[in-house]
Each structure stands twice: as C-alpha cells, then as structure tokens.
Amino acid sequence: MAVELDVFVGNTTIMDEEVYQLWLDGYTVNDAVRVRMEGGVLEECEATADVLHSDTMDQYRTFQMCERLLHSPAKLANQLLFQIPPHRQAMLIERYYAFDDAFVREVLGKKLSKGTKKDLDDISSKTGVTLKSCRRQFDNFKRVFKVVEELKGPLVENIRQHFILSDKLARDYAAIVFFANNRFETGKRKLLYLTFQDFAFCAGQLINNWTVGAVDNMVEDMDVDLDKEFLQELKELKILITDKDLLDQHKSLVCTALRGKTKAYLEMEANFKVRKVLCSVSLIHAHHTSSLTLWKRHQNVWDRYMGVVKSCIFKMYHD
Structure with missing residues (x-):
C-alpha cells in the first residue's frame, strides 16, 4: 500500500506574507490556493498545483500553531519551537491585531x-x-x-x-x-x-x-x-443655560466680538441659542472667557471642556 508523505525540514520558519494575509482574512486552503494561482504564482515559481496546495496547507498549519503565541505576543520572542527573525515576528503580531x-x-x-x-x-x-x-x-x-x-x-x-x-x-x-x-x-x-x-x-x-x-x-x-470630579465641576456651568441675564450678556459679548469680522454675524445674532454658541464659541474664545465672571472662576474647567469639544466638532464636521 503506497503512502504519500509531505516532509519539510529547515531552520528558519518560512512564512509567505501573502498566504498569512489570506489566512487572517479567513480564506480556506482551497480558496487561498485559487487566489494564489490567479496571482500567477505557478508561473513565477514553476510549480504544479499539487505543490502549491501542499505549500499553502503547510503554511496554514504553521500559522495555526503560532496563533496561541500571538494571543500573548511577548511569548513569541521567547519560544524555541519556531525560528522567526524579530522583524518577521513584528509583522506577524501587527497583522494579527x-x-x-x-x-x-x-x-x-x-x-x-x-x-x-x-x-x-x-x-x-x-x-x-x-x-x-x-x-x-x-x-x-x-x-x-x-x-x-x-x-x-x-x-x-x-x-x-x-x-x-x-x-x-x-x-x-x-x-x-x-x-x-x-x-x-x-x-x-x-x-x-x-x-x-x-x-x-x-x-x-x-x-x-x-x-x-x-x-x-x-x-x-x-x-x-x-474624571468624576471634573464632571461634577461641569454641572456648575449649567448656569449658562438657566440665567437669562447671563445669556443676554453672553449674546452681547459674542455678537460684539463677531460684528464686522465674519459673514456669520447676522445669522449668529438672529439664531443665538446656547447649543449653537457652544459649537461656535471657540471662534471667539479669548473675547468672552476674559469677560464673564463665571469663566474667571472656572477658567480651567471651561478650558478643559471646551478644548475637547472644539477639536471633536472640527473633526466630526468634515467635508
């Protein structure tokens, strides 16, 4: 009875990055072989379809054995089963994650x-x-x-x-x-x-x-x-949306700062609402923060809050 056995003997573990990516992407061995054939690997290596299938299956087994080490990447550098150069280890980890x-x-x-x-x-x-x-x-x-x-x-x-x-x-x-x-x-x-x-x-x-x-x-x-303490301090700033006199003062300061400096002035004056101000206030940050007593008392909290809000808004309202 004839028995066929594929044997691979070597020192440095051979890993094809293309095959590794196919394995990571969830391709079966047969699908990976098809993709490799369509890429012209048979002509490039002058190999047969059987050899390509055997090579792909062998590499899949290697990746599967390495996977437990990739769950704790630090172990990959200290294990002795696979001889993998440091730069190749870095590639395996980065692509796996x-x-x-x-x-x-x-x-x-x-x-x-x-x-x-x-x-x-x-x-x-x-x-x-x-x-x-x-x-x-x-x-x-x-x-x-x-x-x-x-x-x-x-x-x-x-x-x-x-x-x-x-x-x-x-x-x-x-x-x-x-x-x-x-x-x-x-x-x-x-x-x-x-x-x-x-x-x-x-x-x-x-x-x-x-x-x-x-x-x-x-x-x-x-x-x-x-930071719970920071969130608690923010609650003190709620006076901004409850104190009518402060809102009127805020509107006056903002509109004064914008008058003649931006085309948005007329729209801002006609539609002055707290939510819109909080989105646009960063444009005139220096004017009102130095004027209102509330901001003087809570300058650090406001800056900590507004800096993040401003950067996130600019990032999200792209295009």
Missing part, C-alpha cells in the same frame, strides 16, 4: 460580550468580512480589553508594551477599549457618516483631557473612566 475599519465601526461602543459575538454572522454579511476574520478581530478586542482594564499607567503605553503593537495601532485599540468601557452610542443614523478614525481621534481627545489620567498618571483605569 490589525482590523477592518468596516468591522470595528459596527461593534464600536458595544459591550464586548457573548451577546455581541452572536451578532457577528450579521456583521459579516453586512461588511463583507469573513466570519472567521470577524471572530478573530472581536476576540482580539476582548483580549486587549481584559488585559489592560485594571492596569495602572497610560492606556496606550500599556497596550503597546503588552501586545507589542505600533504606536498607531495601540492608539486605535485604546479608542476601542475606551468606547467599549463607556458605551458611547455610535450607531445612530446621523452618525453613520463618521469613520472609525473620526471616533478614534475623539477618543484620544477625551482620554488625554477628560479622564482621571489627565490629572493623575498612576491610578487604575486612569485612561478608561471619565
């Missing part, structure tokens, strides 16, 4: 629980991301969340150190953790035009200015929970 913007946009702000995971079938159909890839990305989000949620120190730095990610990807994961923890509503119809990167920018602003870590850099959940 990379995610599709279309997918993360669907789960952003949702609880990273079994309930959300049950919706991955629908999300896969909606986004065109394979179910296997959706599961990998969701599990990565959940894994990072669990590791860093109780750690002291800066959130981005904790993610970067524990998962050995690039600064950009670590910041993106910090945004995902922040939104998952605070359960911001990002799925409303009027917000659908916003991309994940829009939200990631806003998350960065909130983390750097409104969390406990903005005033104390060595507390638990420093970059995850909003």
